Amino acid sequence: MSRIQALFNRKKNRVLNVYCTAGYPELNSTIPVMKALQENGADLIELGMPYSDPLADGPVIQASGTRALENGMTIAVLLEQLRNAGDAIQVPVILMGYMNPVLQYGFERFCADARAAGVDGLILPDLPEFEYESEYGAVIKKYGLDFIFLVTPETSEERIRKLDALSSGFLYAVSSSATTGKDKDFDTVSVYLKRLQSMQLKNPVLVGFGIKDKATFDTACANANGAIIGTAFIKAIEDSQSLPETISRFLKSVLEG
Amino acid sequence: MQTVTYQQPDVQGYYGQFGGAYIPEMLHRNVAELKERYLSIMEEASFQKEFQMLLKDYVGRPTPLFLAERLSKEFNSSIYLKREDLCHTGAHKINNTIGQILLARKLGKTRIIAETGAGQHGVATATVCALKGMECIVYMGEKDIERQAPNVARMKMLGAKVIPAISGSKTLKDATNEAIRDWINNPVDTHYIIGSVVGPHPYPDMVARFQSVISEETRWQLKEKTGSELPTHVVACVGGGSNAAGAFYHYLDELSVQLVAVEAAGHGVYSGMSAATSQLGKPGVLHGSKSLVMQTEDGQVIEPHSISAGLDYPGIGPLHANLFASGRGTFLSATDEEALQSAFHISKTEGIIPALETAHAFAILGKLNLKTTDRVVICLSGRGDKDLATYMNAMDI
Numbered sequence: 001m002s003r004i005q006a007l008f009n010r011k012k013n014r015v016l017n018v019y020c021t022a023g024y025p026e027l028n029s030t031i032p033v034m035k036a037l038q039e040n041g042a043d044l045i046e047l048g049m050p051y052s053d054p055l056a057d058g059p060v061i062q063a064s065g066t067r068a069l070e071n072g073m074t075i076a077v078l079l080e081q082l083r084n085a086g087d088a089i090q091v092p093v094i095l096m097g098y099m100n101p102v103l104q105y106g107f108e109r110f111c112a113d114a115r116a117a118g119v120d121g122l123i124l125p126d127l128p129e130f131e132y133e134s135e136y137g138a139v140i141k142k143y144g145l146d147f148i149f150l151v152t153p154e155t156s157e158e159r160i161r162k163l164d165a166l167s168s169g170f171l172y173a174v175s176s177s178a179t180t181g182k183d184k185d186f187d188t189v190s191v192y193l194k195r196l197q198s199m200q201l202k203n204p205v206l207v208g209f210g211i212k213d214k215a216t217f218d219t220a221c222a223n224a225n226g227a228i229i230g231t232a233f234i235k236a237i238e239d240s241q242s243l244p245e246t247i248s249r250f251l252k253s254v255l256e257g
Numbered sequence: 258m259q260t261v262t263y264q265q266p267d268v269q270g271y272y273g274q275f276g277g278a279y280i281p282e283m284l285h286r287n288v289a290e291l292k293e294r295y296l297s298i299m300e301e302a303s304f305q306k307e308f309q310m311l312l313k314d315y316v317g318r319p320t321p322l323f324l325a326e327r328l329s330k331e332f333n334s335s336i337y338l339k340r341e342d343l344c345h346t347g348a349h350k351i352n353n354t355i356g357q358i359l360l361a362r363k364l365g366k367t368r369i370i371a372e373t374g375a376g377q378h379g380v381a382t383a384t385v386c387a388l389k390g391m392e393c394i395v396y397m398g399e400k401d402i403e404r405q406a407p408n409v410a411r412m413k414m415l416g417a418k419v420i421p422a423i424s425g426s427k428t429l430k431d432a433t434n435e436a437i438r439d440w441i442n443n444p445v446d447t448h449y450i451i452g453s454v455v456g457p458h459p460y461p462d463m464v465a466r467f468q469s470v471i472s473e474e475t476r477w478q479l480k481e482k483t484g485s486e487l488p489t490h491v492v493a494c495v496g497g498g499s500n501a502a503g504a505f506y507h508y509l510d511e512l513s514v515q516l517v518a519v520e521a522a523g524h525g526v527y528s529g530m531s532a533a534t535s536q537l538g539k540p541g542v543l544h545g546s547k548s549l550v551m552q553t554e555d556g557q558v559i560e561p562h563s564i565s566a567g568l569d570y571p572g573i574g575p576l577h578a579n580l581f582a583s584g585r586g587t588f589l590s591a592t593d594e595e596a597l598q599s600a601f602h603i604s605k606t607e608g609i610i611p612a613l614e615t616a617h618a619f620a621i622l623g624k625l626n627l628k629t630t631d632r633v634v635i636c637l638s639g640r641g642d643k644d645l646a647t648y649m650n651a652m653d654i
């Protein structure tokens with residue numbers, strides 16, 4: 001059983017996954033940010049691998065990626081940071097990124113090295129299910145990594161079932177068809193999440209896109225196993241003078257209000 | 258026996274190893290709907306009737322195939338110019354936008370978005386949106402907006418809203434990212450008119466089909482003039498590759514016809530300031546398809562350089578990537594300087610001021626070792642009015 005699956009066996013509600021761009025705000029912030037997240041209540045950490053052309057991300061996350069690239073972040077550097085961190089990070093770690101840098105690194109080499117560096121799962125939003133099934137899924141499985149597909153309110157029931165079947169760890173429910181960082185109408189989101197709940201899916205569901213504070217986190221958690229915070233977190237640490245303090249305050253505001 | 262075709266992708270959108278639809282789930286429904294319906298809509302009689310009428314009466318097709326006598330004499334062969342520069346709006350781009358606007362209406366869409374680099378595709382999109390009374394939003398890199406003021410003014414005059422892309426390098430690739438994001442955020446009412454044979458399947462095939470009118474006409478026009486539908490060479494410039502896809506299309510599986518794609522070498526292919534993707538690119542994923550992509554060792558996309566904004570793109574359509582990888586296509590390149598010289602030469606030799614993009618295609622004629630029996634078709638993809646500022650600068654006016 002993977003660490004992600006073990007987490008959801010243990011905790012079925014209010015699971016908090018925080019997204020942070022690797023190498024942001026400084027090249028060597030990655031591990032300190034992860035430690036602070038882990039100490040202050042994050043159950044999972046999603047690390048963004050910065051890319052020059054991140055289609056599915058909004059301006060805030062793209063800007064953090066641009067800064068991380070300027071800082072010198074690459075897949076190789078990130079995996080080295082994770083390897084060097086050793087056992088310091090106990091919460092499950094997911095790498096999120098785009099296909100092109102992964103293909104250049106070498107897809108199988110990437111999976112092998114990520115696994116060796118303690119990574120638990122992957123989110124590659126521009127890897128479609130056809131290519132996953134025909135080529136890449138077997139490699140991901142070979143190295144024991146979970147792979148998380150996205151579903152949206154526009155995704156048909158048949159397709160949700162298919163993506164759920166292909167996913168392991170959890171299913172990522174995009175709260176509306178939008179890039180990251182957009183505000184959402186949460187009444188509509190609740191209807192969509194209830195529909196997902198009623199489908200009795202194989203995987204737990206985490207809600208992403210539009211979660212920014214306790215109110216939106218609570219709404220998401222009312223109808224799903226938890227939520228993912230990205231843009232709001234990146235904004236919070238952008239000008240931080242002390243990452244541990246800022247992160248502690250931010251997570252407290254999300255979890256406790 | 259399995260017939261190899263260079264013309265159409267397989268059911269998943271692959272030309273050989275290139276193509277596919279590498280898109281986030283948020284775009285799945287739109288792209289899947291397009292994939293499911295584009296061929297049947299294009300075959301509908303009502304679609305074809307209006308499409309053909311507009312190509313004839315609005316765009317001004319068929320465009321002439323002109324025997325360029327002085328140029329032919331200079332290169333000791335027969336050189337024919339396919340006059341896409343005479344299309345309404347001054348370039349081939351409108352063949353595609355006419356097709357896609359009609360398709361968007363059949364899909365029930367009310368809002369149109371597009372990306373543009375030099376502004377030619379933006380103008381062609383704004384034009385058809387005005388024609389059909391549809392809302393039009395064009396994404397354009399902030400840097401390109403500064404460089405291409407006349408086309409920005411044209412788009413605005415035609416009623417389009419031009420939104421600057423301020424992310425990344427603020428040029429065509431970023432305008433494309435912004436347009437894709439807009440589509441993600443507006444999945445129901447919006448159709449995205451991509452301007453080249455790039456993007457997720459079915460865009461490369463759809464745009465190639467709309468542009469294929471170029472070679473469809475060339476075949477019968479050449480037969481009228483020479484008795485044969487087949488030239489020995491077809492030459493076209495390639496950025497993303499839409500005019501080349503159209504000029505090559507009905508010759509792709511005629512293996513006797515040499516297909517010559519001319520890329521922009523900028524300051525020189527290996528100068529670090531180039532847009533010659535077939536020479537410098539590696540297989541990768543950009544804007545929704547697998548193709549050749551100019552990128553760093555870490556897989557970050559490189560900002561290319563060309564004097565011609567229309568060729569200044571770090572990728573190449575998957576159809577062309579397959580022509581390159583399979584050897585079916587001949588890929589040559591011309592530098593900024595060679596393109597400029599060629600633009601002046603063609604202007605004085607044939608009385609036609611070509612677009613800078615097109616000038617690249619003319620610049621390689623000397624490298625083809627032409628014989629007297631050769632019949633060369635060059636796709637004269639656009640006229641040079643938009644490049645006057647660059648030409649004036651080069652003439653020191």
